[in-house]
Amino acid sequence: MIRWKKRGLIIQPNPKLFWCKTHAMIPTPYQIDEGTYKIFFSGRNDQNQSHIGFAIVSLRRKTEVLSICKKPVLLPGRLGCFDDNGVTPSCVLRINSHEVALYFIGWNPGSTTRMNLFGGLAISRDGGRSFRRWSEAPILERSKCDPLINTAPWVVKDGRGFRMFYVSGRDWKHKDLPRYNIKTCFSNDGKNWIREGRVVIDFKNMNENALARPYVIKEKKLWKMWFAHKGTAYRLGYAESRDGITWERNDPMAGLAPSAEGFDSEMIEYAAVVKYQGRHFMFYNGNNYGYEGIGLAEEDTCG
Secondary structure (H helix, E strand, O other), X not given: OOOEEEEEEEEOOOOXXXXXXXXXXXXXXXXXXXXXXXXXXXXXXXXXXXXXXEEEEEOOOOXXXXXXXXXXXXXXXXXXXXXXXEEEEEEEEEEEOOEEEEEEEEEEEOOOOOEEEEEEEEEEOOOOOOOEEOOOOOOEOOOOOOOOOEEEEEEEEEOOEEEEEEEEEEEEEEOOEEEEEEEEEEEOOOXXXXXXXXXXXXXXXXXXXXXXXXXXXXXXXXXXXXXXXXXXXXXXXXXXXXXXXXXEEOHHHHOOOOOOOOOOOOOOEEEEEEEEOOEEXXXXXXHHHHOOXXXXXXXXXXX
């Protein structure tokens, strides 16, 4: 179990930037060099629509934000597309020698239900400086095995191919309350996916409604997943696997709980964990889905 020491907010919204007036939601790291990361996240404009931008963060000596982009790298899609009301990052990964993939969540208002959420893909051919949609259609659309929400793709290279962990809708309790768990699927190229509806993390009881934003790393042949779960308010969950397919859930191992006060006193979710000089660092959101920004916790190696 990793023991965490909280460092407080590290990335905050900036009302002077049109795309980031509120929120810094779902931290999504992409390593630039040893100890330096581009942390993608979504801020919201004055219409509450999410746009994807990034901050450059250094973990060397004293953790600090070096810069925040002035313009977003991905805006909401065209009217009528699956992402016309907002985009939020979920994974950034180099998929081959000349392409960096930005997997994202597309937001679209519903009618009989509050919203529709599907997974999209944008590609960079300049090392992650700019992105263009690979398709205006989602890469995670409704299917026979996934007829409802399909979103929040997290992708890991697995042998010669790619394994995705994603959020899949189970049902709606009512118009404003969906239930969704975490499934897995496979791809040869990181773009086209074979889905069989295999659940990897399921609800622990009927009071649990959401299993969100899987974040998966592999360390010494062990797969580790942090995810968010909630009945009424989000908390962090954790699971481990030997093969990436069969998982054992052990939520206390997540090791991070809400604070007594402050930006993460009510909720804690959307963890992203990186490792630098033998220590783990966790970026995460707190109350109201990252309304105040992104927090940082460091592995406590003392004691």
